[in-house]
Amino acid sequence: MTKSASPIWHPFTQHAVQPDATLIARGEGAWLETADGRRIFDAISSWWVVTHGHRHPHIxxxxxxxxxxxxxxxxxxxxxxxxxxxxxxxxxxxxxxxxxxxxxxxxxxxxxxxxxxxxxxxxxxxxxxxxxxxxxxxxxxxxxxxxxxxxxxxxxxxxxxxxxxxxxxxxxxxxxxxxxxxxxxxxxxxxxxxxxxxxxxxxxxxxxxxxxxxxxxxxxxxxxxxxxxxxxxxxxxxxxxxxxxxxxxxxxxxxxxxxxxxxxxxxxxxxxxxxxxxxxxxxxxxxxxxxxxxxxxxxxxxxxxxxxxxxxxxxxxxEPVLERIAAVSRVHSAQLDRFREDRRFTNVRQIGSIAALDIASSDAGYMAAIGPRLYQGFLSRNLLIRPLGNTIYIMPPYCSDRNELSLVYEAITDVVGEIL
Structure with a gap:
């Protein structure tokens, strides 16, 4: 096993299977950016904390x-x-x-x-x-x-x-x-x-x-x-x-x-x-x-x-924050429809700006083996989505627009299709 050169011990991270962390240099709106210019859509609000977007000018x-x-x-x-x-x-x-x-x-x-x-x-x-x-x-x-x-x-x-x-x-x-x-x-x-x-x-x-x-x-x-x-x-x-x-x-x-x-x-x-x-x-x-x-x-x-x-x-x-949340919610509702009749998915659900769906599998729960594979698949498409085992969820900043969220839902279809 190759250990990371960094002395940092990261939270909720098994370093033996995820030795290298993605180095982020900047953030703006719903996006993160690496030093070499790679842009990553923050579909989980950096562990649910970012509401209006990264580096809101007033804050x-x-x-x-x-x-x-x-x-x-x-x-x-x-x-x-x-x-x-x-x-x-x-x-x-x-x-x-x-x-x-x-x-x-x-x-x-x-x-x-x-x-x-x-x-x-x-x-x-x-x-x-x-x-x-x-x-x-x-x-x-x-x-x-x-x-x-x-x-x-x-x-x-x-x-x-x-x-x-x-x-x-x-x-x-x-x-x-x-x-x-x-x-x-x-x-x-x-x-x-x-x-x-x-x-x-x-x-x-x-x-x-x-x-x-x-x-x-x-x-x-x-x-x-x-x-x-x-x-x-x-x-x-x-x-x-x-x-x-x-x-x-x-x-x-x-x-x-x-x-x-x-x-x-x-x-x-x-x-x-x-x-x-x-x-x-x-x-x-x-x-x-x-x-x-x-x-x-x-x-x-x-x-x-x-x-x-x-x-x-x-x-x-x-600012019209609740209106922005409602807009994100409407996109979730429209995009989730595609998964409701797809037998690969179950328990498609939503509340407010949070959407979630489970991959139908006997290997379920937080430690489901598919979780890390999903994470890497999304990251390879420049999306920060951190599944809870076989549960995929999206909780984006409220500034996210329809086109950005469409990238997320297209990636769910593609990544799950490749893995299954």
Whole structure:
């Protein structure tokens, strides 16, 4: 086996079968470019973070301007204008009832914060609720709490001694919705559940599996009935991916705790927030210092990242972002039709700007052998598409046009045809 000359250990990469990484020098709009001028269409928004396109001018200018004023300051006992403005705007635009904003630096850490908020809430209220519920097939990140509430398997098997127990609910696929709700009701009925955490409307790394707003709404109702907290992990689903600004809007629910990241800065810089109800903050508010919320990172609420996020919010306010998402959605709908009667494909599906389809095969799931072959086939056609095993998905930046997306769908037909 030939090892790469680079000392970098890349994420989710088996270097023995993928020794060389593609060196990217520039990015603009929906495209990446290598130093020698090769252009690659970013059909997955660089792991779902880029919303308006690479290097949106308004966000880039905000980053430059903030860098000239303040780069970093401790956020314990200090604050700064970009964070204050951003927090107020987030409270105003997220579902009503979310009143406090805790900053972190990634989707995984925003989930850690949410879980710690939930457990701290019950402890400080003097109630012994420590159970956490999650959906089968879920993915909530790669930190210890995130892995614990995610699906157990190849992602986290070596780290099992570190993980805490979590009760699983069956995924509410079509025809199985009642089983999910019954399991949720039964689990919450014991009075020991601290919180349910879900990816609203669609599982991400779990295979781009979609469920209905009605089910999401009913899960929230069951939690309310039994007093369990409802955590919405909108790290991927937020910022327009499902067709609305936040996925919870479609179910008309306000989570008790919500996690947002990825598109928060338009994909330019790492930043995350966890929003919560006032009573969750109040449970930690005390002259007793032992009730402090003990969580931080050195770069909490980095001013430059907050400035990028503010610029992103201004783009949402001033530019027709939802119309662009709707246009991408229409292209998906039209292009997916060609695969619905093709027996090589199954479970053709779409929500908002996300489209997905599975290659019909007995070798299914994230570790399906066809996944790396598909990836290389797409890359050879200058397309960044990173299949989840036998699941091909497209999640492009909102600036993508019909012609660019047509290249993607033509490549799916060609690459699968060559492999099969």
């Amino acid at each position: 880039m200018q905000a980053i430059k301007d903030q860098a000239d004023r303040l780069d970093q300051v401790i956020f314990a006992g200090f604050t700064h204008e970009p964070a204050e403005k951003l927090a107020r705007r987030l409270v105003a635009m997220t579902p009503p009832g979310l009143e406090y904003v805790f900053f972190s630096d990634s989707g995984s850490t925003s989930v850690e914060v949410a879980l710690k908020m939930a457990l701290g809430f019950w402890r400080h209220r003097g109630e012994k609720r420590t159970g956490i519920l999650a959906l089968e097939g879920a993915y909530h990140g790669d930190t210890i709490g995130g892995m614990s509430v995610g699906e157990r398997g190849v992602f986290n098997a070596p780290y099992d001694p570190l993980l805490f127990d979590v009760a699983r609910l069956p995924f509410p696929s079509a025809g199985r919705e009642e089983a999910t709700l019954d399991a949720l009701n039964a689990a919450c009925g014991k009075g020991e559940v601290a919180a349910l955490i879900v990816e609203p409307l669609i599982l991400g790394a779990g295979g781009m599996l979609i469920y209905t707003p009605d089910v999401l709404s009913e899960m929230k109702r069951v939690c309310e009935t039994h007093g369990a907290l409802f955590i919405a992990d909108e790290v991927m689903t937020g910022w327009g991916r499902t067709g609305t600004l936040f996925a919870c809007e479609q179910a008309k629910v306000t989570p008790d705790i919500a996690c947002y990241s990825k598109g928060l800065t338009g994909g330019s810089l790492p930043l995350a927030v966890t929003l919560c109800r006032a009573d969750i903050f109040d449970a930690h508010y005390s002259t007793d210092r032992s009730r402090t919320f003990f969580h931080s990172s050195s770069y909490t609420a980095n001013p430059i990242a907050c400035a990028a996020a503010l610029a992103n919010l201004e783009i949402w306010e001033k």
